[in-house]
Every structure is written in structure tokens, then in C-alpha cells.
Amino acid sequence: MDNSIDKLITYLAKMPGLGKRSATRQALALLQKRDQLLAPLADVMREAYDKVKVCEKCGNFDEISPCHICQNPMRDQQVVCVVKDIADLWAMERMGSFKGTYFILGGLLSASGGTTPESLNIPKLKNRIKEDEIKEIIFALPLTIEGKTTQHYISAELGNMVKCSELAHGVPIGGELEFLDDGTLAEALKSRKEV
Amino acid sequence: MDNSIDKLITYLAKMPGLGKRSATRQALALLQKRDQLLAPLADVMREAYDKVKVCEKCGNFDEISPCHICQNPMRDQQVVCVVKDIADLWAMERMGSFKGTYFILGGLLSASGGTTPESLNIPKLKNRIKEDEIKEIIFALPLTIEGKTTQHYISAELGNMVKCSELAHGVPIGGELEFLDDGTLAEALKSRKEV
Numbered sequence: 468m469d470n471s472i473d474k475l476i477t478y479l480a481k482m483p484g485l486g487k488r489s490a491t492r493q494a495l496a497l498l499q500k501r502d503q504l505l506a507p508l509a510d511v512m513r514e515a516y517d518k519v520k521v522c523e524k525c526g527n528f529d530e531i532s533p534c535h536i537c538q539n540p541m542r543d544q545q546v547v548c549v550v551k552d553i554a555d556l557w558a559m560e561r562m563g564s565f566k567g568t569y570f571i572l573g574g575l576l577s578a579s580g581g582t583t584p585e586s587l588n589i590p591k592l593k594n595r596i597k598e599d600e601i602k603e604i605i606f607a608l609p610l611t612i613e614g615k616t617t618q619h620y621i622s623a624e625l626g627n628m629v630k631c632s633e634l635a636h637g638v639p640i641g642g643e644l645e646f647l648d649d650g651t652l653a654e655a656l657k658s659r660k661e662v
Numbered sequence: 663m664d665n666s667i668d669k670l671i672t673y674l675a676k677m678p679g680l681g682k683r684s685a686t687r688q689a690l691a692l693l694q695k696r697d698q699l700l701a702p703l704a705d706v707m708r709e710a711y712d713k714v715k716v717c718e719k720c721g722n723f724d725e726i727s728p729c730h731i732c733q734n735p736m737r738d739q740q741v742v743c744v745v746k747d748i749a750d751l752w753a754m755e756r757m758g759s760f761k762g763t764y765f766i767l768g769g770l771l772s773a774s775g776g777t778t779p780e781s782l783n784i785p786k787l788k789n790r791i792k793e794d795e796i797k798e799i800i801f802a803l804p805l806t807i808e809g810k811t812t813q814h815y816i817s818a819e820l821g822n823m824v825k826c827s828e829l830a831h832g833v834p835i836g837g838e839l840e841f842l843d844d845g846t847l848a849e850a851l852k853s854r855k856e857v
Contacts, residue, residue, distance in 0.1 A: 471710040472723060478703045483691045484684070495749055496678045497707070498714055498723050506711050508673045512692070512704035515666040519693055528667060528693050554690055 472498070524595070526571030526588075527556055536560075536568055543567045545602045547595070549621065551575055551609060559607060567605070570595065575613035576620055587617070589624060596629050606633040610650075667693070719790070721766030721783075722751055731755075731763055738762045740797040742790070744816065746770055746804060754802060762800070765790065770808035771815055782812070784819060791824050801828040805845075 472494060480490035497505040521527070522534035529535055536542060546567030550556050556569050570592055574582040595601060604625060608614035622631040637655035638647060667689060675685035692700040716722070717729035724730055731737060741762030745751050751764050765787055769777040790796060799820060803809035817826040832850035833842060 471706065471713045471725060474706045475710045478699065478706050481695075481699055481703075482688055489679070491752065492749070493677055494710075495723075495752070498710065499748075500676075501711055501714075504673065504676055505707055508676075509704050509707035509711060511666065511669045511673050512700055512707070515670045515689075515693065516696055516700050516704060518666045519696075528690075530666060553694075554687070557686065557690070 525569040576617040720764040771812045
């Protein structure tokens with residue numbers, strides 16, 4: 468593996484979703500756009516490597532710690548959304564209408580996967596509840612066994628300190644009933660609202 | 663666009679086949695594997711940028727020019743496969759049983775696309791035919807109008823200097839007749855072989 472083209476393909480193939488063949492195609496495209504894409508992408512990767520850190524408060528990626536969200540005086544520091552990982556935080560931010568802050572668990576309780584309550588940073592969340600005088604915890608965890616178990620565990624731990632809520636479940640906007648899973652439909656029926 | 667995370671996503675989104683959303687997912691994955699993937703990928707991209715050049719003889723990418731294929735004494739310099747671009751050359755090499763050398767056209771004749779005979783490096787190919795005493799030109803061009811037109815044009819130009827051949831057309835290995843296009847099936851019937 469001394470050739471830099473082979474090395475480029477090998478490392479591109481480590482990116483999620485890229486196999487050997489698509490990595491080869493990407494390498495070719497990068498080499499063909501060496502000045503417009505290959506060089507600036509290499510630079511910006513190096514820059515991101517040097518600058519990006521993990522926010523000490525919420526666990527998000529940013530160039531500063533605490534991150535821009537945690538430092539933003541326009542955001543409600545007393546309302547904290549609990550998410551599984553950074554991808555879910557970014558999904559909430561993309562949506563754009565949440566004006567509170569976040570706490571990233573970094574995983575979910577799992578009997579098989581070995582994630583224990585200790586590895587979920589619950590003490591850190593407890594500290595933050597006291598320090599920032601948090602009023603509400605909003606759970607935005609996946610609707611899986613692991614997500615539900617985790618939410619149940621954390622709300623049992625914190626329920627006496629702070630109000631806990633979760634995202635509403637129901638029929639997605641634009642969703643066809645016919646193609647919806649039974650669990651969601653049952654949940655939507657149970658949580659029906661008067662019109 | 664001062665934030666290095668945004669810049670990383672912006673440049674990743676310029677890679678073929680990656681939209682904004684998949685670029686975001688890739689950026690996250692890179693940041694999460696900063697030491698195993700982000701840093702080495704940045705390094706190897708910079709290395710490829712510095713080292714990879716275009717072979718003066720065939721047009722392939724390599725760290726040396728003429729490239730490893732053109733310099734390899736085990737390969738037949740007198741048999742030249744004419745391909746559209748580097749991706750097609752790499753496809754031939756992946757196949758592995760061709761022991762000649764290559765010539766990359768860099769495009770195909772096209773009435774609409776503006777590719778003219780002058781931009782196809784035909785004089786360069788003619789020179790090579792003389793210098794290397796080339797005995798056979800094998801066309802491995804796409805079976806499109808443009809590919810056929812280009813092959814026709816070049817073979818008319820070179821036909822008196824060198825033997826010209828093209829890849830066989832027919833039923834692909836493992837191909838189901840039912841799903842084969844009519845043109846291929848007609849070609850396979852016309853080129854049928856005695857068994």
C-alpha cells in the first residue's frame with residue numbers, strides 16, 4: 468500500500484456507506500478536481516481535526532466549549548432536551564424550533580450491548596439540573612426498547628428533581644395511515660386530541 | 663461559513679452522490695473517528711494531491727509519468743486499448759486479463775457536447791502508433807451513439823496505419839435473456855459462434 472492512490476481509496480472506503488467500488492469512484496472524482504475539491508477538502512479536514520472539540524456541557528461538537536448552543540443567551544438554559552447522540556441533536560437543530568439546550572447521553576441502556584447507567588453520564592446531568600436550575604427535561608430518545616428503558620430509568624432517577632416530558636408520538640405529517648406501523652397507530656389513537 | 667464543521671459538510675457535499683444530509687452524516691462519522699479516520703484521510707488526500715500526476719503517455723493517474731503500466735516491460739506496448747476515461751481504464755485493470763497498454767481519449771465525439779476531433783488527442787495517438795510501432799488498437803468505448811461515432815472516426819483516421827478491433831458484444835455472463843435489451847440480443851445473434 469505504498470501508492471497514494473491506493474491509500475486514498477483504502478481510507479475513503481472506511482467512510483460509512485462507501486464500499487471499495489464507490490471509494491474508487493470518489494478517489495477518481497477527487498483527483499480529477501484536485502484544485503477545486505481534493506486540496507480544499509484535505510485542508511478543511513485538517514482544520515476540523517485541529518479545531519473541533521466536544522462540548523463539556525452537552526456533548527455536542529463545536530469549536531468552542533461550552534458550545535454555541537450552551538453559550539447562547541437567547542436559548543433557555545433551564546429546558547434541556549435529552550438525546551441519544553450528536554446526530555439526533557443535529558436533527559433537532561435542523562428542525563429549528565427548539566429554543567432550549569441539550570444533553571447527549573452517548574448511548575442507551577442495553578442488556579446485551581453492555582451500556583450501563585454509569586456510562587450514561589447521569590451524575591453529570593444531575594449536577595447540571597442543580598447548577599443551571601433546570602426546570603424541564605424533554606426526552607427525545609428513539610422509540611425502541613432501549614430508548615424506552617433509558618427514558619424510564621432516567622425519569623425515575625430525576626423525577627423528584629425536575630419535570631420530565633417526552634416528544635409526542637403519532638401519525639407523521641404527510642403520513643399515510645395504510646403504511647403506518649401498528650404501534651404508532653395505536654399510540655396516535657391513545658393520545659387522540661379533541662378538535 | 664467560518665465554522666470548520668460547516669466547511670467540512672460543504673466540501674463533503676461536493677463529492678459525487680453526496681447530498682447535504684449524507685455529507686452531514688459523513689462529517690459526524692469523521693469527527694467521531696478523528697484519529698482513526700479524519701486525520702489519516704486528510705493526510706492521504708494531501709499526499710495524493712502532491713504526488714499524483716497524469717501519465718504523459720496514456721493519460722492515467724499515477725505517481726510517475728509515464729505510469730507503471732506504460733513503463734512495465736511485461737506489458738505489450740504494441741497493443742493499445744483506447745478508452746473514454748480513467749474510470750474505464752481502471753475497470754479494464756480490475757478485470758486483470760489485459761496485458762497491453764492504454765490510451766485515454768478524455769471524451770467522445772459529440773454534436774451537442776462540443777467535443778471535436780481536435781480535443782480527442784488523435785495526433786498524439788498517431789505519434790504513439792509510429793514511435794511505439796503499435797500493431798493493434800482495441801476500442802473499449804461505450805456502446806452509445808457517441809462511442810460508436812468516435813470509434814468510427816478514429817478507425818477511419820488510423821485504419822491504414824494499424825489493425826483496429828473492438829470488444830465483443832453479446833450476452834453478459836450470468837445475464838438473463840429475458841431482461842436483456844433488444845440491441846444486445848440482436849448483436850449476440852449476429853455474432854453467434856459455432857459450438
